[in-house]
Amino acid sequence: MDKFDKKYTRFEKARIIGARGLQIAMGAPVLISTKSYDPIDIAMLEFEKGVIPITVKRMSK
Amino acid sequence: MRLAKKDTVKALERRGIDAKTAETLCNAGFTMGKLKKASIEDVMKAGISKTSAGKVMEKLSKIDTKVTKTTKKVKKEERGAVTPLLIDSKLKGLPLPLSIIDELRTYLNKVKPTEAQLERILQMSVDAYERARIEPCEAVGIVAAQSIGEPGTQMTMRTFHYAGVAEINVTLGLPRLIEIADARKVPSTPIMRIKLEPEYARDREKARALGWKIEETNIIDVGSIAVDMAKMQVVIELNEKILSRRNITAEEIAKKVGAETNLDVQLEGLKLTVNPGRHSYRGLLQLVEDVKGITLKGVKGIHRIIIRKENGEYVLYTEGSALKRVLQFEGVNASRTKTNNINEIAEVLGIEAARNAIISEAMDTLREQGLEVDIRHIMLVADMVTAEGEVKQIGRHGVAGEKASVLSRAAFEVTVNHLLDAGVKGHVDELAGVTENVIVGQPIQLGTGDVELMYKAKE
Amino acid sequence: MYKEMRLVDTVRIPPGKLGSKTEDVIKEALEEKLEGRVDKTLGSIVAVTKVVGIEGGRILAGDGGVYYTATFDALVYVPEMQGITEGNIVEVAEFGAFVCLGPLDGLLHVSQIADDYISYDEKNARLVGKESGKSLAEGDSVRARIVAVSLNEHEPRESKIGLTMRQTALGKLEWLEEMRKKEAEEAK
Numbered sequence: 001m002d003k004f005d006k007k008y009t010r011f012e013k014a015r016i017i018g019a020r021g022l023q024i025a026m027g028a029p030v031l032i033s034t035k036s037y038d039p040i041d042i043a044m045l046e047f048e049k050g051v052i053p054i055t056v057k058r059m060s061k
Numbered sequence: 062m063r064l065a066k067k068d069t070v071k072a073l074e075r076r077g078i079d080a081k082t083a084e085t086l087c088n089a090g091f092t093m094g095k096l097k098k099a100s101i102e103d104v105m106k107a108g109i110s111k112t113s114a115g116k117v118m119e120k121l122s123k124i125d126t127k128v129t130k131t132t133k134k135v136k137k138e139e140r141g142a143v144t145p146l147l148i149d150s151k152l153k154g155l156p157l158p159l160s161i162i163d164e165l166r167t168y169l170n171k172v173k174p175t176e177a178q179l180e181r182i183l184q185m186s187v188d189a190y191e192r193a194r195i196e197p198c199e200a201v202g203i204v205a206a207q208s209i210g211e212p213g214t215q216m217t218m219r220t221f222h223y224a225g226v227a228e229i230n231v232t233l234g235l236p237r238l239i240e241i242a243d244a245r246k247v248p249s250t251p252i253m254r255i256k257l258e259p260e261y262a263r264d265r266e267k268a269r270a271l272g273w274k275i276e277e278t279n280i281i282d283v284g285s286i287a288v289d290m291a292k293m294q295v296v297i298e299l300n301e302k303i304l305s306r307r308n309i310t311a312e313e314i315a316k317k318v319g320a321e322t323n324l325d326v327q328l329e330g331l332k333l334t335v336n337p338g339r340h341s342y343r344g345l346l347q348l349v350e351d352v353k354g355i356t357l358k359g360v361k362g363i364h365r366i367i368i369r370k371e372n373g374e375y376v377l378y379t380e381g382s383a384l385k386r387v388l389q390f391e392g393v394n395a396s397r398t399k400t401n402n403i404n405e406i407a408e409v410l411g412i413e414a415a416r417n418a419i420i421s422e423a424m425d426t427l428r429e430q431g432l433e434v435d436i437r438h439i440m441l442v443a444d445m446v447t448a449e450g451e452v453k454q455i456g457r458h459g460v461a462g463e464k465a466s467v468l469s470r471a472a473f474e475v476t477v478n479h480l481l482d483a484g485v486k487g488h489v490d491e492l493a494g495v496t497e498n499v500i501v502g503q504p505i506q507l508g509t510g511d512v513e514l515m516y517k518a519k520e
Numbered sequence: 521m522y523k524e525m526r527l528v529d530t531v532r533i534p535p536g537k538l539g540s541k542t543e544d545v546i547k548e549a550l551e552e553k554l555e556g557r558v559d560k561t562l563g564s565i566v567a568v569t570k571v572v573g574i575e576g577g578r579i580l581a582g583d584g585g586v587y588y589t590a591t592f593d594a595l596v597y598v599p600e601m602q603g604i605t606e607g608n609i610v611e612v613a614e615f616g617a618f619v620c621l622g623p624l625d626g627l628l629h630v631s632q633i634a635d636d637y638i639s640y641d642e643k644n645a646r647l648v649g650k651e652s653g654k655s656l657a658e659g660d661s662v663r664a665r666i667v668a669v670s671l672n673e674h675e676p677r678e679s680k681i682g683l684t685m686r687q688t689a690l691g692k693l694e695w696l697e698e699m700r701k702k703e704a705e706e707a708k
Contacts, residue, residue, distance in 0.1 A: 009196040015512040019579045026584035027536035054579065057513040504581045516577035516586040518542045 205438035212432035244454035251382035256397035262374035297333035419443040469496040558676040563598035626681035
């Protein structure tokens with residue numbers, strides 16, 4: 001488990017940015033200051049800064 | 062000559078000597094090698110002032126000192142090489158599989174790096190491993206299927222090929238690959254490669270003798286069978302040459318035939334007469350067939366043996382396969398002998414051996430056609446096929462047919478049967494797999510679909 | 521009967537509300553979702569009083585909302601069979617009177633008002649007993665027994681609760697008072 005913690009897989013990254021972008025598009029408050037109006041751009045910026053309040057639940061089936 | 066001069070000039074210029082001086086030196090017949098050995102006086106003789114001659118020498122020697130410096134450094138570092146103990150402790154905490162750690166340990170103990178080098182080697186190893194590793198949620202099955210399927214389209218449809226071993230007939234190409242995937246009980250052309258113990262492997266005669274011992278010998282191989290209608294007898298004429306080559310005597314054959322048929326057998330020189338006792342024409346013909354089928358010697362199923370010399374050792378190739386019996390012969394190297402009958406390997410050596418056999422057989426089949434497929438794709442297939450302790454086929458009667466999900470099975474083949482059966486028995490589909498979720502139109506458990514997100518509000 | 525219950529439910533928090541305090545948002549969402557709702561097994565949910573625990577926060581594919589599983593306390597009105605209730609008459613019709621039981625109204629059918637022939641007095645909008653002269657009009661307080669419950673989850677207004685007053689100690693509160701006085705006199 002620990003091994004994976006440091007990094008997100010490309011699928012997880014896509015999901016996080018996608019979900020956050022949708023939230024922003026639907027009116028969620030933005031957590032950074034930016035001039036951008038594109039929800040996906042904003043979500044990506046938030047992801048880079050690590051402020052997205054979303055975590056990945058990893059199941060140990 | 063002129064060209065060589067030009068090169069020297071260029072080489073000198075590269076070292077920071079001005080073009081004019083360089084040309085004068087070259088005209089005086091100096092080459093790089095000569096210059097390095099020359100003293101200031103020698104250079105001055107070429108008509109160059111003392112100062113510039115000194116500069117030339119300085120420039121040339123500077124490079125030399127640099128070279129010696131680095132070599133010294135290496136030597137110093139060699140003295141500071143890390144101990145095996147340190148290597149061990151560093152290796153312990155690495156997030157690498159055991160086999161790679163073992164490989165690294167052997168390598169590092171051989172090259173004896175410095176601590177800094179060791180750190181770098183380990184870091185690069187971990188990075189390379191991370192890069193090679195598949196990410197969680199990746200659709201490995203699909204990728205494997207495509208990676209094996211695409212080269213498959215380029216394979217020959219031609220079944221037979223007289224490959225490698227001269228006269229032996231081997232199924233290769235696509236038919237062989239299909240055979241492996243279908244987990245046929247017996248391949249269409251079973252062959253074995255029998256490696257021998259050193260003592261036999263170096264001696265052609267010993268290898269040949271062992272070959273005769275293993276090869277199945279029937280009556281027809283050593284003589285001809287005829288029916289004497291007048292006397293109602295079966296007459297076998299033995300060939301003396303073949304008998305001696307196969308190291309078998311007429312008496313032995315007579316005894317064996319007698320024991321197998323339970324009939325009176327008479328031997329006159331090389332003529333063998335079997336008297337059936339009953340006087341029926343059909344019985345007589347049946348007897349001929351029975352006699353033909355008697356195995357006089359060797360292993361049943363090994364029809365032909367060919368001896369080849371490979372990398373300085375004699376190797377036996379067989380047509381037909383009987384691993385269990387062959388391994389018991391003295392002189393056979395059991396750990397290096399193999400067969401292309403995967404089910405036989407599973408029976409004799411176990412499922413892990415069968416898994417390895419599937420991998421190597423599939424890889425060899427593809428490679429023989431000039432196709433390179435990453436071994437991990439094939440390993441995945443081999444794992445799926447052998448995971449439950451027996452070699453299963455990929456199709457309807459194996460992996461695909463035993464899936465837990467009704468919808469998944471119905472999507473593959475014989476749809477109605479599966480649905481009807483499930484309906485009658487009241488089966489429940491948990492919608493845990495990929496196919497089922499595609500059918501019902503839900504996100505599938507792969508890639509982004511397998512990521513579960515949680516919102517964690519910051520308070 | 522009113523009951524306080526501890527319930528668990530999943531609520532969707534729309535993205536627009538994600539900035540505020542989670543507990544408040546969840547309570548709000550629960551109130552919006554559940555208050556006024558009728559459930560066949562629970563009854564009619566009157567109010568969400570307190571959020572006790574919050575779990576989850578799942579984000580589903582294709583939806584910007586966040587789904588929480590919340591444990592909360594709620595005030596629930598349960599119309600129990602054979603239960604005695606009191607209430608005011610809110611409407612009088614030809615076939616009977618509607619009694620307000622709180623979140624729901626119960627129907628007191630003409631045949632269930634008293635051991636008498638009851639007729640509808642259209643002019644005064646009241647129900648009158650032929651022999652006893654007892655009358656029932658809007659605003660009267662009554663005590664009745666619940667004898668039929670049929671809750672409709674999808675249309676809470678269509679839920680039907682049947683009442684009766686044709687039993688001892690049931691009826692309009694004034695009638696009961698009269699009865700008690702009469703009995704006291706007789707005892708003397």
